Amino acid sequence: MIVKRRTIPLRILIDEALLRRLPPNHPKRAVILQDLMIRRAGLKGEQDLDYYINLLHENDFHIFQNIRLPFGKTYFQIDFLLLSSSLILLIEAKNMPGILEFDTRLNQVLRTHNDKLESYEDPILQVKRQREQLKRWLKDRNFPSIPIEFIVAYSNSASILKNPGNDREVYERICKAGKLVFKIEEYRNKCKNEILPEKEVKKLSKQLLKSHEPEGSHLHLFSIDPADILPGVQCQSCGHIPMLRYSARWHCAYCGSTSKDAHEQAIRDYFFLISPYISTKKFKEFLFLPTRKMAADLVLKMGLQSKGGKRNRVYTLS
Ligand SMILES: [Zn+2]
Structure with missing residues (x-):
């Protein structure tokens, strides 16, 4: 059963909002686009694994998608x-096209892609670190020591995985997405002893969910200078900013499109x-509305949460 579902990461939403609202020649666009x-790609790798993880029996596991837990002053x-x-x-989950060679002695992955050779961190080492952090996290909360196993799954069908050193751990821990359920089954068969009674599983499940902290803004x-952020409603057909509001609709002077609710995205971008x-x-001001009454009406329709008294009232996402 899925206890925690993944949501679209805030970083993606912010990057997309920035690319909508920075002028076309802004110097930061390239680095935002790369981010x-x-x-x-990371999100797609995770989403692609959903299909395989959904093949598991509903009652086999409590499943947490993309969970972020506190660890001292940081998170994992x-x-x-x-x-x-x-x-x-x-x-x-890894989504990485190209030829990938695992070198566990030097803890690196060498990727050859588009005639370029690059080095990445050994994912086995990366997950081992997460495992240590989770062990400590469980111990600090007085949960009994339960086996923690891990798998690194490559979802991109265009990745070619190579294990030139014939390293046993690479064969054991790394697989293509199609093999994932069989790998999971292997580990289930290896660890059959019940460590946590059902009541404890539920307690841990609740605590994990409660401890999840979504990533903040980056x-x-x-x-970026806030003055560089373009105000105005964006046309969803052609990207033109700003659309203008009259006759109860937004109108694009560039392509002629109209919309009733195109301001909602603009306000989310503002937030x-x-x-x-x-x-x-x-x-x-941000939506270039001609009257305060129109602004007040649209604020009301958006169902935003209000804060403060009549004179200094502000609105936020509920
Ligand atoms: Zn347009």
Whole structure:
């Protein structure tokens, strides 16, 4: 059963909002686009594994998709955490096209792709670190020591995996997505002793869910001048900013498209990029609305949560 479902990461939503609202020649666009591509590939790798993990029996595991747990002053993040009474299984999703050679002696993966040779961190080492962190996390919360196993699954059918050193651990821990359920089955057969009674599994499951902390905004990393963020409603057909509101609709002067609710995305962009709160005055300015009444009506229709008294009222996402 899926206890925690993945949501679209905030970083992706922020990158997309930035690319909508920075001028076409803005110097930061290239680095934002690159960040977005990497994040989207990672997300796709995880989504592609869903199909295989859904093949498991509903009652086999409590499944957590993309869980992020506190560890001292930092956090550790796991693509899939599968919990049962006898075992915890960590699954790391990788979406990486090209020829990948695993070198566990020097803890690196060499990737050849588009005639370029690059080095990446050994994913086995990466998940082993997560396993140690999770062990400590469980110990700190007085849960009994339960076997923690892990698998790294490559979802991209275009990846060619190579194990030139014939390393046993690589064969054991790394697989293509198609083999994932069989690998999971192997580990289930290896760890059959019940360590946690059903009641304890439920308790741990609840605690994991409660401890999950979503990733915060990374906007500050780009050091963008807020004045560079373009205001206005964007046309969803052609990308033109701003659309103008009259006759109860948004109109694009560029392509002629109309929309009733195109402002909703603009306001979400405002929350991501400028401030988590907006006043009616700012709402009117950001959307280039001709009257305060129109702003007040649209704020009301969006069902935003309000804060503060009549004079200093602001709205936020509920
Ligand atoms: Zn348009």
